[in-house]
Amino acid sequence: MRLWRFALAYMALIFVISSFEVEVPGLHLFPLRDKGIHLVEYAVLGWLCAAAASRTWPAAPPCRTIGFAIFVSALWGLSDEIHQAFVPGRFSELNDVIADLFGSAVGAISRHFFSSRTVS
Numbered sequence: 488m489r490l491w492r493f494a495l496a497y498m499a500l501i502f503v504i505s506s507f508e509v510e511v512p513g514l515h516l517f518p519l520r521d522k523g524i525h526l527v528e529y530a531v532l533g534w535l536c537a538a539a540a541s542r543t544w545p546a547a548p549p550c551r552t553i554g555f556a557i558f559v560s561a562l563w564g565l566s567d568e569i570h571q572a573f574v575p576g577r578f579s580e581l582n583d584v585i586a587d588l589f590g591s592a593v594g595a596i597s598r599h600f601f602s603s604r605t606v607s
Contacts, residue, residue: 490539497535498563501528505567508576525564525586526593533560533594541602553595560591 536556544552564587572579 529590
């Protein structure tokens with residue numbers, strides 16, 4: 488249950504940050520701008536959810552815990568975009584939801600890949 492607390496705390500952080508108009512200095516210099524931020528932000532959430540899911544259901548096949556982590560993370564991304572539609576200075580975009588989904592998948596799959604490797 489402790490790992491779910493980390494995931495929930497990170498979700499709360501995403502919600503709080505999304506409640507304000509945020510200007511990232513130098514963001515205009517990078518390709519894909521905020522899509523990259525969404526990808527990284529949700530890769531962390533996907534990783535946290537995958538870690539929590541695999542600890543909660545250790546006997547479950549990895550495809551189920553990974554899928555569950557992606558589902559939870561991407562659903563949070565969708566709810567975050569809906570939330571941003573009501574925040575002055577913020578905008579809701581379908582491309583952000585897609586970036587959140589890809590980030591969730593990258594994080595969840597990466598967590599499985601790195602946790603299943605053995606040190607020799």
